[in-house]
Amino acid sequence: MSKHCFLMVILLMFGLPAVLHAVEMGMVFEVYLPTKTVGKVLFSHAKHGPNCNECHPKIFKKKNPRRRPVSMTQMEKGRACGACHNGKRAFSVTGDCVTCHAGDILYKNEDDGNVTFPHAAHVDMFGCDECHPDLFVARRAANKATMEDMESGKSCGACHNGEGAFGVAEDCESCHQM
Numbered sequence: 001m002s003k004h005c006f007l008m009v010i011l012l013m014f015g016l017p018a019v020l021h022a023v024e025m026g027m028v029f030e031v032y033l034p035t036k037t038v039g040k041v042l043f044s045h046a047k048h049g050p051n052c053n054e055c056h057p058k059i060f061k062k063k064n065p066r067r068r069p070v071s072m073t074q075m076e077k078g079r080a081c082g083a084c085h086n087g088k089r090a091f092s093v094t095g096d097c098v099t100c101h102a103g104d105i106l107y108k109n110e111d112d113g114n115v116t117f118p119h120a121a122h123v124d125m126f127g128c129d130e131c132h133p134d135l136f137v138a139r140r141a142a143n144k145a146t147m148e149d150m151e152s153g154k155s156c157g158a159c160h161n162g163e164g165a166f167g168v169a170e171d172c173e174s175c176h177q178m
């Protein structure tokens with residue numbers, strides 16, 4: 001058997017798509033789906049296994065420059081991620097918002113103590129649109145504020161004013177890890 005034929009047999013046995021896709025995967029491990037108001041959503045191929053045809057091309061086209069964004073309401077009806085993230089096959093799009101969207105945000109500050117903004121605790125109380133995009137652009141480190149700004153009601157201070165939530169002027173250690 002010639003070398004050529006041998007390769008053909010291997011390809012037929014394991015499938016050309018599998019071989020090519022394995023090569024491709026190295027380049028597209030992580031893709032981002034942009035949204036207008038709440039930033040980018042990371043989709044990790046590595047965490048979704050090797051069966052490309054579970055998603056391509058029926059649920060997602062690989063390349064789709066004219067792709068229209070899918071809303072969460074459409075996902076709840078089974079579109080896009082919602083085809084599996086329905087509470088049966090995988091955790092549901094009606095909860096666990098921060099698993100797909102933003103996690104904790106760290107503000108580094110050596111002198112005054114780091115601040116961790118916990119998305120999860122806030123998402124339990126507020127919709128995304130209470131903060132995005134008016135109060136904060138949904139992009140890490142895109143919204144600089146001083147404590148003075150906050151005391152006059154900007155940034156965290158929009159709520160942390162001692163009325164709706166503990167105030168920025170009192171309780172430093174509720175936010176800063178000293």
Ligand code: HEC
Pocket residue numbers: 021022024025028031032033043045048049050051052053054055056060061062063064067
């Ligand atoms: C669980 C669903 C799912 C599975 C399984 C899956 N993909 Fe994807 N893939 C996606 C999503 C979501 C996108 C982004 C689509 C978009 O941007 O509209 C994507 C995009 C891509 C892209 C384009 C990336 C880019 O940079 O534009 C390629 C190439 C791709 N996938 C290859 C594969 C291959 C090869 C496999 C199998 C090894 C695979 N995918 C398995 C969901 C999946």
Ligand code: HEC
Pocket residue numbers: 033034035036037038041068069070071072073080081085091092093094095096097098099100101128
């Ligand atoms: C399985 C992952 C996943 C979960 C869980 C999830 N989302 Fe999303 N969300 C996405 C993806 C992906 C997009 C972008 C879709 C697109 O552009 O096609 C998106 C888009 C959005 C958008 C912008 C589009 C719109 O509908 O206005 C908002 C707001 C949003 N998500 C809020 C939420 C909230 C609130 C929750 C929890 C109740 C949640 N998401 C849970 C993956 C998820």
Ligand code: HEC
Pocket residue numbers: 033041042043044047048054055059080081082083084085089090091099100
């Ligand atoms: C073909 C089915 C399928 C589709 C479509 C799908 N997922 Fe998943 N996803 C799963 C399964 C199964 C798991 C693992 C089970 C679980 O965690 O509930 C998972 C797990 C995840 C996780 C947790 C990964 C971890 O850290 O362990 C995230 C985040 C996620 N998916 C995001 C998305 C987003 C965003 C989309 C849409 C762009 C999407 N998935 C589309 C099946 C799917």
Ligand code: HEC
Pocket residue numbers: 038039040097098101102103105117119122123126127128129130131132136137138139140141142143144
């Ligand atoms: C109480 C206010 C608040 C709520 C509610 C909120 N966020 Fe955020 N979000 C923030 C803050 C603060 C940041 C950090 C901005 C910065 O670093 O400048 C942020 C950042 C982000 C980022 C960027 C993360 C990164 O790594 O770049 C995304 C994406 C995001 N939020 C999505 C969401 C989604 C989706 C929801 C609803 C499920 C939501 N947020 C609800 C305050 C909020």
Ligand code: HEC
Pocket residue numbers: 115116117118121122125126130131135155156157158159160164165166174175
């Ligand atoms: C939309 C209003 C709102 C905004 C904006 C907001 N918070 Fe909050 N936050 C709350 C409320 C309400 C609570 C719960 C009540 C309380 O603890 O006083 C809370 C609680 C917290 C907690 C305690 C969480 C826990 O697990 O107990 C921390 C830490 C915190 N916020 C930090 C921040 C930081 C840092 C920012 C700015 C980056 C911020 N918050 C912006 C409303 C907000």
Ligand code: HEC
Pocket residue numbers: 107109112115143144145146147148156160166167168169170171172173174175176
């Ligand atoms: C609600 C949470 C919260 C509380 C309470 C809070 N801070 Fe902050 N603080 C932050 C965040 C978030 C940043 C980073 C803001 C940024 O980088 O955009 C910050 C930044 C700072 C900075 C650097 C910026 C500047 O204004 O010079 C100092 C100093 C500071 N905090 C001191 C304090 C002191 C002192 C207290 C108590 C009187 C306090 N903070 C209470 C959240 C808080």
